[in-house]
Amino acid sequence: MYWKKSPPAILASLLVIHLLAHIDRNMLLGFSPQIIKDLVLSNAQYGFLVGAVWVLSFGVMAMFMGTLADRFSRTRVIAAGVLIWSACTLASGHAQNFEQMVVARFFVASGEAALVPAAVALLAELFSEQRRGAAMGLFFMGIPLGIGCSFLLAGSFGATHGWRTTFYVLGIVGVAIALPLALLKEDRSRLSPQERGAAFLPQVLAVLRIVRGTPALGFMITGFVLVHLVFASFAFTQLWLVNERGMNAAGIATRIGTLQLVFGTLGAAVGGVMSDRVARKLRGGHASFMALIVVICAPLMLAYRFTPTGSPLFYIGMCAGFFLPLAVYGPGMTALANMTPQNMRSTVTGFTMLAINVFALAIGAVVVGMAADYFIKAGVTAPLTGVLIATDALAISSALFFALAARASRRQRMLALENVQPVRS
CATH class of the missing domain: 1.20.1250.20 (MFS general substrate transporter like domains)
Known part of the structure; x- marks a missing residue:
């Protein structure tokens, strides 16, 4: 190969x-x-x-x-x-x-x-x-x-x-x-069971057991799902800016697209590269780095909902929202890979993608829309603003789960080190 x-x-x-x-x-x-x-x-x-x-x-x-x-x-x-x-x-x-x-x-x-x-x-x-x-x-x-x-x-x-x-x-x-x-050869048929996955059903059951039995992994996946609620907010961003912040519908779409392209790309690159340098200095590794990124972006994202649309802080907060979800991909996928046995890495990644798509992108977007409709009918002033702030808060709560993942991972490594210490008579 x-x-x-x-x-x-x-x-x-x-x-x-x-x-x-x-x-x-x-x-x-x-x-x-x-x-x-x-x-x-x-x-x-x-x-x-x-x-x-x-x-x-x-x-x-x-x-x-x-x-x-x-x-x-x-x-x-x-x-x-x-x-x-x-x-x-x-x-x-x-x-x-x-x-x-x-x-x-x-x-x-x-x-x-x-x-x-x-x-x-x-x-x-x-x-x-x-x-x-x-x-x-x-x-x-x-x-x-x-x-x-x-x-x-x-x-x-x-x-x-x-x-x-x-x-x-x-x-x-x-x-x-x-x-x-398709011509690139990768013969994995001779690998040991520790290096190669099982058939579909046994593999899925094994992954569910390891997710349930490994607190660090469960916390990491939960945090990953929560931080993706930012994308549920994105679906309503243009509507919110036009209806409740009074921005021009014709120009805002291009502006959002450009900023998302620039700061999303920057987030993926910077988050990935910086995580390797910073994670080794943090006790919780990549999970701690992810919690740190969320904590840094959180006040900017929340300020964006309240500041005037023409202010620098407004655009800084908008860009922080574009930056955050992509910035956690590099360290997040690295953390998942580090916590997962080699023969389950692809399946665990697939399980994470399933959870993100179902809970954050599908159910999350539907709930945001339903909540907005409810508050509109109730006559609430600026209904989308309140709903999107709540969604941002849930996404920011991912920092707690990343911190818990870091703590659990640290504890797991300490137990592993204790188990390999020679027993003294």
Whole structure:
């Protein structure tokens, strides 16, 4: 497996694939007006496409794909995922009605679910613990870069050639990437049981046992889910700024997109690189670093809800909200990898993705919307402001769980050291 001798090249390749995944994922948002018009979709149908269809498929399949990546060749699991999502992106461009688009997008999400669990385990193997946070952070730069590029592509190439052609081109590019990727050999059939995962059901049950029986891991996953509630707030940010802060709807979308692209990318890079340097100086390692990042960003995010829209603190707080969730990816995935046996890393990552998608992104966004509707009917002044402050507070509470994870991890290491001490007579 000569290709493993160049970890930086593998990281760069995985970043490109991750970038493509998020372009394909968010292209439906970039072309929303055209697709709604051409397919004659209702707002409910469109919401189902970008919400429930994606979460149901991606969340469940992330764990299934994780078990495959723990047991078989991770490069081929990724290649199969790229091939599936790219072929279905191409099919999305050919969809003639709502039902066809639902099927296509369901399998786009299923294919994309293969990437993160397999890539995280692969990077954890290739990079030492001292460099692992930086590698994870750089890989997760694909999220903000992909979101930004999807809108830029829709506004440039898509404006000239249309949404269908754009989907066709993206599908062809993905297939072209998947084919050579499948040729990279990673024979894991001869690995010991400690290095290779079990079949699906035993593997899932083993992961559930280790999550339940390892407090540090449980606290870390809980904190990760909570901090993703920031994304539930993002779904209502433009509405809040226009309706309750009096900003111009025409200009704010571009401003939000640009700031999210810049500070999301900065968060992924800085959070990953800095975590490797700072974590080794903190008693709780990467988990303590994550708690520190949340505590630093928290007052800025809360001040953003109260300060005048033209003030510097307003934009600093907005950017802190864009920075935070991406800044915890590098140290978070590193901490999860460090707490997890080698033969379960992909499955645990898939389980984490499932929890994030179901509880933070799906249920979280629905609850925020329902709460806002309730307060509007009750005649509350600035209903969204109160709901979003509560959501921010829940996201900030992730610092407590990261701190608990750090404490539990520290205690676990101390017990392990005591167990290996020689017994004196």
